[in-house]
Amino acid sequence: MARAKKEITCDAVVVGGGPSGRITALALAKTGVKTALVAPLDAPQDARTTALWKKSIDLLKDLGIWDDILPTAEPLKTMRMIDGSKRLIRSPETLFESAELGVEEFGYNIINAELNNVLAAACSAEENLTCVDDFAENAAFSEEKAVITTKPGTTVSADLAVAADGRNSLLRTSAGIEVKRWSYPQTALVLNLEHTLPHRGISTEFHTPTGPFTLVPLPGRQSSLVCVETAETAGRLKTMDKTLLARELEDRARSILGKFTVISEPQTFPLSGMTAQSVISDRLALIGETAHVFPPVGAQGLNLSMRDIADLISAVAAAQAKGLDIGSPEALRTFEHKRMADIRSRTNAVDILNRSLLTDFLPVQAARSAGMYLAGKIGPFRRLLMREGMAPGTGFQLRP
Structure with a gap:
């Protein structure tokens, strides 16, 4: 009718x-x-996940719905950046910790x-x-x-x-x-994982030659994964047996979270x-x-x-x-x-x-590596980056 x-x-x-x-x-x-x-x-x-930062959470609190979202969200306390390339000029591993700003977490991740x-x-x-x-x-x-x-x-x-x-x-x-509109020669593989080691609220991003490989905490011993690859490799990973896929992803993650189990259907999205x-x-x-x-x-x-x-x-x-x-x-x-x-x-x-x-252009690699080095070694610069990430436009205003 x-x-x-x-x-x-x-x-x-x-x-x-x-x-x-x-x-x-x-x-x-x-x-x-x-x-x-x-x-x-x-x-x-949608089985994908979203990381919500401070200003976003403040808006949800103002609407009176954050308390309904919180039970299924996981706090993000540390951001770890690792250069996963084998290039001549590589960035040092860098940690951004929310405690350095006097807050318990940068934000939360939710399905x-x-x-x-x-x-x-x-x-x-x-x-x-x-x-x-x-x-x-x-x-x-x-x-x-x-x-x-x-x-x-x-x-x-x-x-x-x-x-x-x-x-x-x-x-x-x-x-x-x-x-x-523009496009990139990349495709994102997205899925959720269980792992045998605790993530301790640490989000880890490997910078690889094809793009980021990012593990973001979920409640319990689970994390979401975004793996940016070439279209051909992303397609191969998506169609792999889940046990073999988990093993390959664990290898790429250097087993930092122990053994992996894929718990959602892999999805791919061309980047644009x-x-x-x-x-x-x-x-x-x-x-x-x-x-x-x-x-x-x-x-x-x-x-x-x-x-x-x-x-x-x-x-x-x-x-x-x-x-x-x-x-x-x-x-x-x-x-x-x-x-x-x-x-x-x-x-x-x-x-x-x-x-x-x-890029394989050495000056660009050098500039990126220098930026990560400064973030790791110079506290005021690192804290400015963290404040700007949590609440854009406030990097020079908020003080821990």
């Missing part, structure tokens, strides 16, 4: 059911904005499915949020309104639309916002990058992977998206304080002004770091 068409009018409509979309919808609703979320109600069961389940439940329970259990099919924007139409024909009209519908965003395309030429248009704001995509280096992806959300909520609040509607040009320009410098600097930094792992 076909579902009846509906017409919904609200202040803001968010399109996209990933963490960025659900958090944005929840944040808007909790600030008194009558909000609709257009996305399937069922939370995506995406667990995060998504908490977010889906919170959205369903929020009285000021209407959940539309559909995919968006059309989007139209004018100076007066944003109108989203779902596949069954439900229409949602709002002063502000927020695009959280991913790198191939329908809303961004409908608004005519152009993007810059993308930035939108603008993060606003008439009645539209872009957040998350609608605005920026880059390789999984330094756990910057969702954390950058969370800063998008925080700045959007700030711009909305400022517009309300001035008596403006939340999708007005002034409100959107305030949001874009806050976001573009952060997006560009983070995208460029991740791109440079990733490419530095791939």
Whole structure:
């Protein structure tokens, strides 16, 4: 039986059911904005993991949902960088410890499915949020309104639309916002492991000639793995017998966590990058992977998206304080002004770091090695890097 068409009018409509979309919808609703979320109600069961840093956790605490997330999250207390290459110029092993900043942890690692389940439940329970259990099919924007139409024909009209519908965003395309895309000769193999030795809250990243090989703690004696390889090697690893795969990954990890057992289905993702030429248009704001995509280096992806959300909520609040509607040009320009410098600097930094792992150009290798050496030997420089990683933009402000 076909579902009846509906017409919904609200202040803001968010399109996209990933963490960025659900958090944005929840944040808007909790600030008194009558909000609709257009996305399937069922939370995506994604076995990948996300490391959340300080500012992201602060936002989740403000929304009142961090206590629901915490039981399935694992604290990250130490970041260990190891040069796993055999190049002429190699970086020294470097440790970044949260205790040096006077905090118990840098952040937490959580399986995406667990995060998504908490977010889906919170959205369903929020009285000021209407959940539309559909995919968006059309989007139209004018100076007066944003109108989203779902596949069954439900229409949602709002002063502000927020695009959280991913790198191939329908809303961004409908608004005519152009993007810059690029690719890397790399593919990420992603899976979760059990191991016989405790991780002790230490996240270990081997820098290899093909990219990072990163083990990030999960609750118990488990860790998530991101192994960046050539497409050919990643494909071979993905199709290996799991016992043989575990043995090869253990060898690559130098058995620092003992014997490995693969406990999730291996997934592969070709690495690419993308930035939108603008993060606003008439009645539209872009957040998350609608605005920026880059390789999984330094756990910057969702954390950058969370800063998008925080700045959007700030711009909305400022517009309300001035008596403006939340999708007005002034409100959107305030949001874009806050976001573009952060997006560009983070995208460029991740791109440079990733490419530095791939190059055989000796001056680049020397510069990377020198940077790691200074981080290991010079306390103030190391602490600045740690503060900036936890809360970007505060490297010169926070003092342990």
